[in-house]
Amino acid sequence: SQTIHQWPATLVQPVGSPLSLECTVEGTSNPNLYWYRQAAGRGLQLLFYSVGIGQISSEVPQNLSASRPQDRQFILSSKKLLLSDSGFYLCAWSRLAGWPDTQYFGPGTRLTVL
């Protein structure tokens, strides 16, 4: 069966510090991968998606970036965090074939920028 992992689970960072969140998927190959952000009490905002290694599409201009160094690894980064970057970050995957298909979400990372 497929499993999606995210770490860390929680993170408190000062404004201006760098960020690296990691997501890995097990049990599948060539998945579509996604990063979402969810502000407190708000809906899901798609940040990035990837259909393959090194292929990243950005949905929202911001100070965040994403990379996919391996087939089942997706990384969200920032060089300098802003207060507005606080939120709940969710990684998700779906099967590449048979679009549109279900997206399966990871457990999330709670980021607080102080």
Added chain:
Amino acid sequence: GENVEQHPSTLSVQEGDSAVIKCTYSDSASNYFPWYKQELGKGPQLIIDIRSNVGEKKDQRIAVTLNKTAKHFSLHITETQPEDSAVYFCAAGNQAGTALIFGKGTTLSVSS
């Protein structure tokens, strides 16, 4: 692009009552409509989905209906229980899209 509206934003029911959450979408090409349940501090979990070639789908106490002509779909929960309390999200997707478009969520509270 696609836009998904979800109503109501909050819903309170008594245990045993039914709950209905409605969503409308704008892109007539959308053909996949999942519903997710998100408990506090956790990632959303798929609870049911429907494709455009089906008008209704049921799974025990949960059902989803789709009206492609009117471009709206609904989640129905019968015999609600306190453990149904969570935030529910609808979404829409299509062949040309790159990702699902989500509604803003409905906070369902079931009181015993």
